[in-house]
Amino acid sequence: MTxxxxxxLAAALxxxxxxxxxxxxxxxxxxxFQARLGANESVFGPSPKTIAAMRAAVPQTWKYGDxxxxxxxxxxxxxxxxxxxxxxxGNGIDGLxxxxxxxxxxxxxxxxxxxGAYPTFNYHVNGFGGDLVTxxxxxxxEDTTALVTKARDVNAKLVYLANPDNPMxxxxxxxxxxxxxDALPPGCLLVLDEAYVEFAPQGTxxxxxxDDRRVIRFRTFSKAYGMAGARVGYGIGHHDLIRNFNKVRxxxxxxxxxxxxxxxxxxxxxxxxxxxxxxxxxxxxxxAIAIANDLMPIPxxxxxxxxxxxxxxxxxxxxxxxxxKRDVFVRMPFVAPQxxxxxxxxxxxxxxxxxxxxxxxxxxxxx
Amino acid sequence: MTxxxxxxLAAALxxxxxxxxxxxxxxxxxxxFQARLGANESVFGPSPKTIAAMRAAVPQTWKYGDxxxxxxxxxxxxxxxxxxxxxxxGNGIDGLxxxxxxxxxxxxxxxxxxxGAYPTFNYHVNGFGGDLVTxxxxxxxEDTTALVTKARDVNAKLVYLANPDNPMxxxxxxxxxxxxxDALPPGCLLVLDEAYVEFAPQGTxxxxxxDDRRVIRFRTFSKAYGMAGARVGYGIGHHDLIRNFNKVRxxxxxxxxxxxxxxxxxxxxxxxxxxxxxxxxxxxxxxAIAIANDLMPIPxxxxxxxxxxxxxxxxxxxxxxxxxKRDVFVRMPFVAPQxxxxxxxxxxxxxxxxxxxxxxxxxxxxx
Numbered sequence: 001m002t003x004x005x006x007x008x009l010a011a012a013l014x015x016x017x018x019x020x021x022x023x024x025x026x027x028x029x030x031x032x033f034q035a036r037l038g039a040n041e042s043v044f045g046p047s048p049k050t051i052a053a054m055r056a057a058v059p060q061t062w063k064y065g066d067x068x069x070x071x072x073x074x075x076x077x078x079x080x081x082x083x084x085x086x087x088x089x090g091n092g093i094d095g096l097x098x099x100x101x102x103x104x105x106x107x108x109x110x111x112x113x114x115x116g117a118y119p120t121f122n123y124h125v126n127g128f129g130g131d132l133v134t135x136x137x138x139x140x141x142e143d144t145t146a147l148v149t150k151a152r153d154v155n156a157k158l159v160y161l162a163n164p165d166n167p168m169x170x171x172x173x174x175x176x177x178x179x180x181x182d183a184l185p186p187g188c189l190l191v192l193d194e195a196y197v198e199f200a201p202q203g204t205x206x207x208x209x210x211d212d213r214r215v216i217r218f219r220t221f222s223k224a225y226g227m228a229g230a231r232v233g234y235g236i237g238h239h240d241l242i243r244n245f246n247k248v249r250x251x252x253x254x255x256x257x258x259x260x261x262x263x264x265x266x267x268x269x270x271x272x273x274x275x276x277x278x279x280x281x282x283x284x285x286x287x288a289i290a291i292a293n294d295l296m297p298i299p300x301x302x303x304x305x306x307x308x309x310x311x312x313x314x315x316x317x318x319x320x321x322x323x324x325k326r327d328v329f330v331r332m333p334f335v336a337p338q339x340x341x342x343x344x345x346x347x348x349x350x351x352x353x354x355x356x357x358x359x360x361x362x363x364x365x366x367x
Numbered sequence: 368m369t370x371x372x373x374x375x376l377a378a379a380l381x382x383x384x385x386x387x388x389x390x391x392x393x394x395x396x397x398x399x400f401q402a403r404l405g406a407n408e409s410v411f412g413p414s415p416k417t418i419a420a421m422r423a424a425v426p427q428t429w430k431y432g433d434x435x436x437x438x439x440x441x442x443x444x445x446x447x448x449x450x451x452x453x454x455x456x457g458n459g460i461d462g463l464x465x466x467x468x469x470x471x472x473x474x475x476x477x478x479x480x481x482x483g484a485y486p487t488f489n490y491h492v493n494g495f496g497g498d499l500v501t502x503x504x505x506x507x508x509e510d511t512t513a514l515v516t517k518a519r520d521v522n523a524k525l526v527y528l529a530n531p532d533n534p535m536x537x538x539x540x541x542x543x544x545x546x547x548x549d550a551l552p553p554g555c556l557l558v559l560d561e562a563y564v565e566f567a568p569q570g571t572x573x574x575x576x577x578d579d580r581r582v583i584r585f586r587t588f589s590k591a592y593g594m595a596g597a598r599v600g601y602g603i604g605h606h607d608l609i610r611n612f613n614k615v616r617x618x619x620x621x622x623x624x625x626x627x628x629x630x631x632x633x634x635x636x637x638x639x640x641x642x643x644x645x646x647x648x649x650x651x652x653x654x655a656i657a658i659a660n661d662l663m664p665i666p667x668x669x670x671x672x673x674x675x676x677x678x679x680x681x682x683x684x685x686x687x688x689x690x691x692k693r694d695v696f697v698r699m700p701f702v703a704p705q706x707x708x709x710x711x712x713x714x715x716x717x718x719x720x721x722x723x724x725x726x727x728x729x730x731x732x733x734x
Contacts (some may be wrong), residue, residue, distance in 0.1 A: 007473040043432060
């Protein structure tokens with residue numbers, strides 16, 4: 001008998017990672033990237049007030065963070081005009097997705113998502129033995145109608161929608177998402193990932209109705225608030241579902257410095273507005289660079305731009321490899337037909353200068 | 368049909384928390400604690416070098432932390448003279464225990480621990496449907512012989528031992544633990560929690576043998592390194608087991624500031640030695656206070672002292688309540704007969720002054 005004895009599920013799982021991190025790539029390359037434009041982080045960083053508050057909190061690191069995330073949860077609730085018991089704070093959307101999937105998905109339970117949508121959601125579903133069923137994107141948008149139809153066909157417990165979408169950057173109007181919610185089959189929960197919603201036009205998010213048991217939405221401090229490394233996300237939903245996270249979550253799992261940082265960041269909406277403006281400018285510049293190279297930028301409601309390289313996935317992969325060779329870290333969609341694109345995160349001027357300089361030779365080398 | 372549809376296991380779980388945090392108590396009381404001596408945090412804090420490094424890292428919070436925790440993992444491995452692939456870094460021992468239990472424990476799988484040992488381990492075992500079987504402490508020590516016997520009787524997949532122990536503060540010599548490992552039944556993994564090992568005498572930890580598949584040990588930056596709020600722990604074990612954490616862990620779940628802090632803290636062994644010295648002084652003082660009040664301190668190898676209040680659990684609970692009323696946060700064991708004690712964490716002078724002043728009236732009021 002071997003030791004330890006794994007569960008059959010754990011024994012069968014691959015040891016995998018949803019994304020290969022830039023540091024891992026740097027170690028493999030033996031060279032640092034000069035432009036970090038691949039992980040949809042916010043190069044504009046946390047607000048100066050947030051940085052100051054986090055620095056001030058560092059000596060308090062000897063204390064466990066508040067297990068209830070009370071102050072942060074309360075502040076989020078107030079801003080969203082919901083009750084605190086409609087909000088769950090956790091270790092980024094990634095961590096919260098893991099808890100949600102754990103609560104709902106057992107061996108063989110059907111879950112629906114789009115082919116090429118967020119790999120970390122898929123990682124969790126596979127990790128709990130769920131049966132992942134996909135529908136294709138339609139014209140670079142997640143296909144809300146097909147998602148609902150498939151959810152009905154397979155009696156899905158969960159259906160995942162990122163709005164705005166990653167990796168394509170497109171988004172639906174809130175009314176379309178609301179129609180999707182209203183069309184969900186009985187017993188199916190919409191997992192609405194709004195990680196990028198701050199960058200999207202007004203009206204992208206359907207009205208929050210915490211009495212509606214059919215949807216939970218997730219938001220994060222990782223993107224617009226510039227705090228990916230702090231690991232703070234939150235979910236908004238019916239209080240019964242929110243309370244049930246307490247059955248499975250790591251209660252003392254939140255960094256104290258991160259708690260303080262997120263609370264400060266949330267209060268600094270002026271800075272958020274600045275970042276959104278800067279991201280918009282960066283998106284325009286990335287689009288202009290694409291067009292100058294005879295490539296087609298896909299209109300983005302996020303902090304990145306998917307650029308259609310005009311040929312197949314092999315070509316886009318070659319372009320990406322050539323950019324990486326030139327020390328520009330970018331990523332690309334994993335699945336066809338989206339993988340005809342590369343995905344470039346909003347950067348500062350110098351980073352986009354590097355991208356601008358690297359793209360023409362990369363395209364030429366990719367042939 | 369209700370939405371969402373939980374797994375039968377999740378539906379049956381209680382919404383619980385292994386510990387009620389001090390902030391939760393403060394909110395319920397409407398008043399702050401004046402001495403925080405209940406959570407075995409290190410009031411001596413992270414080292415000045417660690418604080419400086421974490422502060423310097425705060426602006427880098429826009430980046431996701433390295434998903435491999437490469438630098439930290441490598442530094443830990445070097446210090447322990449093992450390979451990097453024998454080390455897994457995660458969100459505190461709590462988070463790592465959750466991942467381990469998830470890998471090994473399915474519905475009805477037997478797991479053995481001591482009655483009144485670490486509640487968060489039990490929380491994870493229950494959370495994955497395991498069948499938790501306990502043996503009593505013997506003379507305030509975890510009973511390694513009884514643990515092994517019970518593990519054999521029930522065919523346990525995991526057996527948990529904290530050495531030194533929490534909540535009693537006692538410890539076994541490394542040779543005793545090694546004998547326990549050698550006596551484990553086939554297929555049983557020893558989960559050796561060494562959260563407090565830095566405070567214990569030399570020889571408390573059995574020699575690390577990463578070729579031995581029968582044991583995984585966990586250590587942390589939360590206690591001696593004064594970084595409970597940073598959420599960094601690590602596991603040491605056979606590379607196959609360590610690699611399998613990649614099947615279930617939240618790869619990008621570590622705070623970047625925490626990664627930097629832990630790496631710096633590990634290098635600052637002079638400060639660690641200072642803290643260990645201060646904790647030893649605090650333990651002596653807590654013991655002296657206990658004795659001055661005709662109570663019996665239990666010799667401690669940790670950063671806290673369990674004080675035998677000399678009567679039953681109801682009396683100790685009354686003493687604890689009276690201390691809390693006097694703004695001194697302490698905790699106590701949950702289970703008889705250990706619950707005749709209160710548990711007081713090592714504090715600085717002023718905090719222990721408060722405890723010293725509060726204890727006599729608390730004892731009198733508890734009557």
